[in-house]
Amino acid sequence: xxxxxxxxxxxxxxxxxxxxxxxxxxxxxxxxxxxxxxxxxxxxxxxxxxxxxxxxxxxxxxxxxxxxxxxxxxxxxxxxxxxxxxxxxxxxxxxxxxxxxxxxxxxxxxxxxxxxxxxxxxxxxxxxxxxxxxxxxxxxxxxxxxxxxxxxxxxxxxxxxxxxxxxxxxxxxxxxxxxxxxxxxxxxxxxxxxxxxxxxxxxxxxxxxxxxxxxxxxxxxxxxxxxxxxxxxxxxxxxxxxxxxxxxxxxxxxxxxxxxxxxxxxxxxxxxxxxxxxxxxxxxxxxxxxxxxxxxxxxxxxxxxxxxxxxxxxxxxxxxxxxxxxxxxxxxxxxxxxxxxxxxxxxxxxxxxxxxxxxxxxxxxxxxxxxxxxxxxxxxxxxxxxxxxxxxxxxxxxxxxxxxxxxxxxxxxxxxxxxxxxxxxxxxxxxxxxxxxxxxxxxxxxxxxxxxxxxxxxxxxxxxxxxxxxxxxxxxxxxxxxxxxxxxxxxxxxxxxxxxxxxxxxxxxxx
Numbered sequence: 001x002x003x004x005x006x007x008x009x010x011x012x013x014x015x016x017x018x019x020x021x022x023x024x025x026x027x028x029x030x031x032x033x034x035x036x037x038x039x040x041x042x043x044x045x046x047x048x049x050x051x052x053x054x055x056x057x058x059x060x061x062x063x064x065x066x067x068x069x070x071x072x073x074x075x076x077x078x079x080x081x082x083x084x085x086x087x088x089x090x091x092x093x094x095x096x097x098x099x100x101x102x103x104x105x106x107x108x109x110x111x112x113x114x115x116x117x118x119x120x121x122x123x124x125x126x127x128x129x130x131x132x133x134x135x136x137x138x139x140x141x142x143x144x145x146x147x148x149x150x151x152x153x154x155x156x157x158x159x160x161x162x163x164x165x166x167x168x169x170x171x172x173x174x175x176x177x178x179x180x181x182x183x184x185x186x187x188x189x190x191x192x193x194x195x196x197x198x199x200x201x202x203x204x205x206x207x208x209x210x211x212x213x214x215x216x217x218x219x220x221x222x223x224x225x226x227x228x229x230x231x232x233x234x235x236x237x238x239x240x241x242x243x244x245x246x247x248x249x250x251x252x253x254x255x256x257x258x259x260x261x262x263x264x265x266x267x268x269x270x271x272x273x274x275x276x277x278x279x280x281x282x283x284x285x286x287x288x289x290x291x292x293x294x295x296x297x298x299x300x301x302x303x304x305x306x307x308x309x310x311x312x313x314x315x316x317x318x319x320x321x322x323x324x325x326x327x328x329x330x331x332x333x334x335x336x337x338x339x340x341x342x343x344x345x346x347x348x349x350x351x352x353x354x355x356x357x358x359x360x361x362x363x364x365x366x367x368x369x370x371x372x373x374x375x376x377x378x379x380x381x382x383x384x385x386x387x388x389x390x391x392x393x394x395x396x397x398x399x400x401x402x403x404x405x406x407x408x409x410x411x412x413x414x415x416x417x418x419x420x421x422x423x424x425x426x427x428x429x430x431x432x433x434x435x436x437x438x439x440x441x442x443x444x445x446x447x448x449x450x451x452x453x454x455x456x457x458x459x460x461x462x463x464x465x466x467x468x469x470x471x472x473x474x475x476x477x478x479x480x481x482x483x484x485x486x487x488x489x490x491x492x493x494x495x496x497x498x499x500x501x502x503x504x505x506x507x508x509x510x511x
Contacts, residue, residue, distance in 0.1 A: 002454050007074040009065070010445030011058060012246060012438060013083035013161055015039055015047075015103055015268045015304070016311065018054070020061040021441035022069055022076065025449070027459025030074060032438050033064045040100075044361070044503065045107045045353070048100035049161070051089060055168040062232040070233075078239040078452050079169065079224070080217075080444035082249035083161035084269070085182045085289070086133075088140040090155040095167050098154040102140050104161075104269075105304045109143040110134040110358045116200050124196050126281060129288030129297065130184035133355040137183050138197040141207065158210040162243045169240050170222035175212040176242040181297065182289040185211065188280050191294075217244040217292045217444075218451040241451050246440045247271045248289050248298055253439030253446070254410045255461030259296065260403025262395075264388055264423070264431070265439070266413030268352075270306035272391045273298040274400040283398035286355065292447060299400050301391035304352035307412040309362060309380050312351045317373060328412065334374030335381060336418040340425075340477040342375045344368065346488060347383035357493070359500040365488060381419050382478075385426040386485040388413075392427065406430040406468050410439050424469040425478045433467040 007022045007030055014037060021032035038053035062079075069076060087104040091097055102108070113134050125131045132139060137158050144152040159167065160179045167173050180186045180193070187194040193214065195205035215221065223237035243249075247265070251273055256263035258275060265271035274283075278297040282288050285299045315325035344366045351362035364379065396402060407429055413419045414433040424431050436442055442459070449456040 002077070002456070003075065005074045006077050007069060008445040008448040009062070009076050009079045010438070010441030010443070011079065011081040011165065012249065012440030012444070013037060013054070013058065013081070013165060014246065014440070015084055015105055016308065018057050018061065019438050019441055020058065020065050021438040021445070022065060022074065023442060023445050025456055027442065027446060029436070029438065029442070030072070031065055031068050032441070033061045035061055039103055045110070047103035047106045049103050051097040051101050051164060055165060058165050059168070059228065059231045062234065066233040076234060076238060077454070078241065078448045080241045080448055081162040081165050081243040082246045082440045082444040083165065085160060085179050085245035085247060086135045086137065087161060088137045089159040089161055089164040090144065090151060091157050091159060091164070091167070092154050093156040095157070095171065095173065098151045099148065101161070101164070102135070104135045105352050107134045107353055107358055109139045112139050112142050112201055120200050124184050124200060125284065127187050127194060127196055128181065128184045129188055129282030129285070129299070130182060131286055132184060132197070132200055133286065134358070135355070136197065138185065138201055138203065141210070142201040142203055145203065155210060157212060159212070162245070163212065166221055166240060166243060169224055169228045171225045172222040173212040174215055174221040174242050176215050176217045176244055177290040178217055178244040178248045180211065180214055182245055182247070182287045184287070186214070186290065188278060188282060215242040217242055217248070218447040220451060239452060241447060243444050244292065244447070245289050247273060247300060247302065248291060249443035250410060250439040251298055251443065252292070253436060253441070253443030254408045254434040256408050257293070258403070260401055261405065262392070262402060262407040264392070264407055264409050264413070266306050266384065266388070266409070266411035268306065268308045269302050269304050270384070270388050270391060271300060271302050272388055272395055273300040274395050274402055276400050283395070283400040285395060285398045285400070299395060299398060301394045303354040303356070303387070303391065305349045305354050305387045306384050309349040309351050309384055310377070310412065312362065313377060313380050331373070331377040332381070332416045332418060335377040338374045338378040340474045341481050342379040342382065343370055345371055345375050345379040346484065347379040348489060348492065349380065349383040349387050357496070359496040360492070361496060361499060363492065382422055382426070382481065383485070385413070385419070385422045386482060388423070389426050389482065390486070390489070406432040408432055408434050410434040420469045421472060424471045425475045426482065428471050428475060430468050430470050433469060434461065435467065436461070
């Protein structure tokens with residue numbers, strides 16, 4: 001039995017925003033606080049994170065939420081952290097940052113990936129379920145070795161984002177299977193770290209010692225440290241679990257736990273995942289992450305090609321000296337008044353690039369004098385839905401066994417009726433909107449009751465029929481739109497490369 005007022009805290013750290021939420025024993029949200037994640041775009045290809053700033057942000061949010069919970073009579077039983085996977089958060093033996101973290105949207109190390117022979121990349125995929133790409137920790141560790149050798153030598157622990165925050169809460173370095181498997185660092189047959197990812201980039205197998213021992217997502221790492229307790233107002237010793245990658249946490253929060261379940265998350269990153277058996281050979285997708293249920297994993301196609309594009313437009317539409325941007329809801333209201341296809345305007349949603357299109361950038365095509373801001377918004381949200389479709393087609397073609405249940409749609413695409421209908425029309429499949437606001441925090445918090453030995457029923461999600469969106473009469477228009485999108489995407493590589501060379505040229509070359 002749990003005490004009256006028991007609640008569970010989930011932390012969800014995205015590339016755009018960091019959220020801390022509390023849930024009662026039935027999984028109902030009690031409160032949520034959020035702040036901007038301190039990420040800096042140094043260049044188009046370099047995205048840094050202020051590690052101490054991030055830790056301070058999360059601790060401040062925990063303190064803010066703790067005060068609200070205490071006022072309402074709730075007592076936290078534990079904390080779980082979820083965050084973006086991949087990237088690199090390097091710390092020394094005292095768990096101090098050796099420099100800024102490198103975000104998962106970063107592509108500075110693409111040349112290292114380009115040098116990996118295709119047969120070797122396929123070997124890693126067969127072994128781990130994930131292919132090499134520029135923001136993997138092993139690749140970024142090699143970048144440190146080459147470009148910042150002092151930081152490489154100082155790095156005792158190569159942490160993920162959530163592991164950095166968990167270490168700040170507990171003073172203990174940790175890692176879980178979901179993050180590490182999505183790194184391409186865990187052999188699916190042995191469930192142990194494999195040196196293959198390091199070998200492919202020319203690092204010694206001994207660098208495996210830089211990665212903390214693996215834990216299940218629900219394993220308790222340690223109790224809240226005295227220092228963290230003093231700063232948050234939470235009790236010292238409060239259990240903190242290992243947590244999980246945000247893709248997995250959000251899937252859990254949306255209820256995508258069963259084999260064949262498909263979950264589409266429209267966040268900063270496009271997450272398109274199917275729950276499949278955790279075995280080899282793995283489906284041929286970009287990355288696979290082991291689920292808390294060790295018999296399953298999430299086979300995914302992911303890229304920073306989703307709602308971040310709408311956020312960019314919201315900021316770009318505001319006056320130059322205005323902090324922040326317009327409200328997305330206002331842009332979406334304008335988009336609803338524009339017909340499908342945005343009167344001939346097409347958008348390729350790569351304002352943050354994409355692993356499979358290294359030189360890509362956000363691109364409008366077909367602009368004419370008839371187009372207004374509503375057309376731009378409509379083209380952006382249609383382009384985002386189309387690239388989700390491209391990625392889901394890869395998941396379907398990968399060998400993943402997909403069930404016939406409606407696909408779960410979460411994030412910004414689910415909260416907007418017009419965007420959800422576009423998704424159903426573009427995909428040609430029913431989608432069920434998941435309207436819980438903080439799916440990642442809810443997903444990782446849902447692991448806490450069992451981890452703490454609390455005898456509770458698993459948290460349910462809404463599967464109401466009125467949240468299921470069916471393809472409508474505009475489906476035919478979007479079939480044509482899809483064909484144009486695909487052909488345009490296929491022909492953009494050389495143009496993007498030319499523009500990338502232009503924008504990265506030094507001042508002497510720019511003229």
